Amino acid sequence: MLADRPRHLPFSGDGSRLRMGLRPLEPTEWLEVDEELLRFVDHKSTVLGERHGDVVAVVDDPDGSVRDACSELLERLVDHLVVHHPSTHVRSGEEVVVAGGRATVPVTPAALLERGLHPVDAAGRLTQEDWAVQVRRPEGWVLAAASVCSPTRWVLAEKLGRPMADVHRPVAGYTEQLAGSVDRFFDRITPATPRWRLNWNLTDSTDLYQPGGKHRDQPSPGLTAAAVPDRVWLRVERQTLVRLPATGAVVFGIRIHQDPLATLAERPEDLDLLARTIRSFPPGTLSDKSMGAFAPAVLAWIDDRVAEV
Numbered sequence: 001m002l003a004d005r006p007r008h009l010p011f012s013g014d015g016s017r018l019r020m021g022l023r024p025l026e027p028t029e030w031l032e033v034d035e036e037l038l039r040f041v042d043h044k045s046t047v048l049g050e051r052h053g054d055v056v057a058v059v060d061d062p063d064g065s066v067r068d069a070c071s072e073l074l075e076r077l078v079d080h081l082v083v084h085h086p087s088t089h090v091r092s093g094e095e096v097v098v099a100g101g102r103a104t105v106p107v108t109p110a111a112l113l114e115r116g117l118h119p120v121d122a123a124g125r126l127t128q129e130d131w132a133v134q135v136r137r138p139e140g141w142v143l144a145a146a147s148v149c150s151p152t153r154w155v156l157a158e159k160l161g162r163p164m165a166d167v168h169r170p171v172a173g174y175t176e177q178l179a180g181s182v183d184r185f186f187d188r189i190t191p192a193t194p195r196w197r198l199n200w201n202l203t204d205s206t207d208l209y210q211p212g213g214k215h216r217d218q219p220s221p222g223l224t225a226a227a228v229p230d231r232v233w234l235r236v237e238r239q240t241l242v243r244l245p246a247t248g249a250v251v252f253g254i255r256i257h258q259d260p261l262a263t264l265a266e267r268p269e270d271l272d273l274l275a276r277t278i279r280s281f282p283p284g285t286l287s288d289k290s291m292g293a294f295a296p297a298v299l300a301w302i303d304d305r306v307a308e309v
Contacts, residue, residue: 006234006263013276022195031080031253037088043209048125054157056121073120074120081127107122107126129254130151140164149208164186189243198236201291203258204294225297
């Protein structure tokens with residue numbers, strides 16, 4: 001029902017500064033498995049089949065340490081899923097059966113070798129979350145492996161092998177406001193202190209796979225205030241950060257939620273928070289989020305709805 005959506009509302013009314021917004025993560029709530037599982041399984045199957053090289057990537061790994069980290073991630077996912085989500089994830093020998101057979105994912109070294117899958121590839125096929133694996137190198141924490149079938153306006157090939165500061169550098173204000181905090185957090189997080197946070201955007205596309213469109217400021221044709229409720233979508237990333245105990249890698253889970261702004265049409269308090277957040281963005285943020293193309297129409301619609309409701 002519309003009253004139950006969106007599941008996550010990440011805006012506070014103040015968009016003037018970037019914030020990590022980290023919260024303690026209950027281990028039992030690491031993964032979100034819900035009514036959209038089949039949609040994500042099918043989406044990942046399609047994207048992996050058509051664009052595998054674009055959505056799965058691993059740095060050169062001469063000592064096998066990155067593969068070890070990805071194997072540890074896969075093992076932890078399997079253990080978690082079969083215990084906490086037994087109705088949707090069932091262990092069967094060397095595989096996990098997902099959603100009653102919609103997907104069958106190899107999870108042992110032998111089965112992975114037989115299917116020709118890297119462990120991070122298998123990890124992505126198990127969950128609605130996408131996965132990025134960070135390992136510590138002399139230059140800092142580096143994005144070493146990932147399976148990202150639902151990117152929000154970024155390209156994996158441009159981020160792979162880069163330190164966190166380079167990965168996030170195009171984000172307006174990141175270097176000045178967050179870079180140091182993120183690096184310190186990665187150094188200090190422990191297996192006993194997992195965290196989660198929310199990131200969000202507005203888009204005019206319902207696609208899960210959105211690698212392009214960064215800094216798009218030209219008005220969207222026909223996207224008037226009247227069209228906003230059904231043509232503009234709130235896209236929220238629920239992000240989890242977990243330190244793996246054996247390898248010390250930090251694994252970053254990204255679960256996408258999408259809802260049309262129509263779901264907020266009868267919720268003036270939430271719409272007001274959204275409008276105040278957008279209006280308080282510093283210079284460059286609207287362009288960074290590619291919201292310049294339709295932010296005026298969104299704000300006009302919100303003002304009208306708040307006045308009416």
